[in-house]
Amino acid sequence: MVLNRDHPEGGKLAEGLRRFADHVGDQSPLYRTLARAAAEDDTAVAILADAPHSQPPANLLFAAVQYLLLEGSGPRLASHYPAVAGPGAEPEGDPVAAFREFLVEHRDRISALVASRRVQTNEVRRCTALLPAFTAARDPMLPLALIEVGASAGLNLLFDRYHYDYGTVESGPAGSPLTLTCEIRSGHPPIPVPVPEVVARVGLDLHPIDVADPDAVRWARSLIWPEQLDRVGRFETAVAIARENPPTLVRGEALELLPRSIESSPGEASLVVYHSFVLNQWTAEDRDRLDDLLTQAANHRPIDRISVEMLAPGAEYAEITHTRYQGGKSEPRRLGTAHYHGVWLQWEA
Ligand SMILES: C[S@@+](CC[C@H](N)C(=O)[O-])C[C@H]1O[C@@H](n2cnc3c(N)ncnc32)[C@H](O)[C@@H]1O
Structure with missing residues (x-):
């Protein structure tokens, strides 16, 4: 479909790009600028017409561009991306002009990526919210059996391999190459010391990211905003840990795979099914189906x-x-709130 900003669907996509610009805010001044420019750019809007409906389109567009920059295309635009050119690189010229040129020059490849790839950001720092949540949920007398719905590369299934620093309390293996810090803004999250024993772990995903596949890993890395070098560093360290200890990932629709995964989960364990930043890609009907299942x-x-x-x-x-x-x-209870990349935690339970 060819769209422009005057078409109602094109107008919605442009509005989504403006919202994305507001969402990234100070955390990515480059994306804020480029997303505002993209909202006024017919090439960007036309490319996004190919994005699958379940997917956040702006994230796909910017990941597709960064993915190509990481392979060496567009050095002028890349010079504005610290995550691509390095933190000391000297930016060349106007990023908006370079971005617009890049979209025109690489339009076919960007469109193909936007149409075929998914938003699969695997943010390992979210484990700072999962760790106390698992503790609050599990039977303390039993080890954990974990099933992750929408696991991406499965980095969060390896939560027990990471060291945690919450300021007032630390947990996880002290010798881990990866330390996840988190500010506790309020309440008393139950941070277990040591981390609980895990006897089974499996991740379900429509498109699992294989940490042994450099192309798949590059896509996942491309989803990280370009100024966030600390996130890139954590991602790369977690990928290295996962290469040594690859978690089991099963490809497919989670709603179809779950019954079998639950059945084959060990009996003498506290079974926790979890998901983070997945259900925004689901319809309301599918969320209800998960609850029923x-x-x-x-x-x-x-x-x-x-x-x-x-x-x-x-x-x-x-x-x-x-x-x-x-x-x-089913008995739901709210445990608290967390920053979307795990930077802070407010505990309420
Ligand atoms: C944004 S990522 C989040 C990954 C991870 N949970 C995290 O927080 O870092 C969402 C993941 O859910 C997967 N996903 C979305 N819908 C799914 C479904 N119906 N069945 C299986 N996986 C799904 C996507 O493929 C993607 O890898």
């Missing part, structure tokens, strides 16, 4: 579900919820 599966054994999701329109942080499914019933 877990309610039904919990006729045979209790299941604890942890959700870290940013679903409310215009939400600026994620809500952390624990739902216990047991005997045909």
Whole structure:
């Protein structure tokens, strides 16, 4: 479909780019500038017409561009990306002009990436919210069995390999090459010391990122905003850890895979099904189906579900919820809120 900004669908895409500019705000001044420019650019809007409906289009566009920059295309535009050119690189000329030229020059490849790839940002620092949430949810007498819905590269399934520093308390292996810091803004999250034992872990994903595949890893890295070198560093360290200890990832629709995964989960364990930053890609019907499926599966054994999701329109942080499914019933409770990349935590439970 060929769209421009005057078409109603094109107008919506342009509006989405403006919202993305506001969302990244000070965390990516480059994307804020480029997203505002893209909202006024017919080539950008036309490229986004190919994005799958379930996907946040602006994230796809900027990841596709960064993916090509990381392979060496567009050195002038790349000079504005610290994550590509390096923190000391001297930016060349006007980034907006370079961006517009890049879109025109690489339009076919960018369109193909936007049409075929997915937003699969795997943010390992979200483990700072998952760690206390698992503790709040699990049976303390049993080890954990984990099923992650929408695991991407599965980096968060390896939460017990990372060291945590919450300011007042530390946890996780002290010798880990990766330390995740988190500010506790309020409340008393239950940080377990040591981290709980995990006896089974599996991730379900429509398009699992294989950490052994450099192209797949480059795509996941391209989703990180270009000034956030600390996130790039954490991602690369976590990928190196995952290459040594690859988690089991199963390809497919989570709603179809879940019943079998639950069935094959070990019995003598506290079963936690969790998801973070996934349900924004789901329809309301599919979210209801997940709830029904877990309610039904919990006729045979209790299941604890942890959700870290940013679903409310215009939400600026994620809500952390624990739902216990047991005997045909479900009991949700709100545990707190978290920064969308795990920078801080507010605990309420
Ligand atoms: C934005 S990523 C989040 C990854 C990880 N949970 C995190 O927080 O770092 C969302 C992931 O969910 C996956 N996904 C979305 N819908 C899915 C579905 N119906 N079944 C399986 N995976 C799905 C996507 O492929 C993507 O890898």
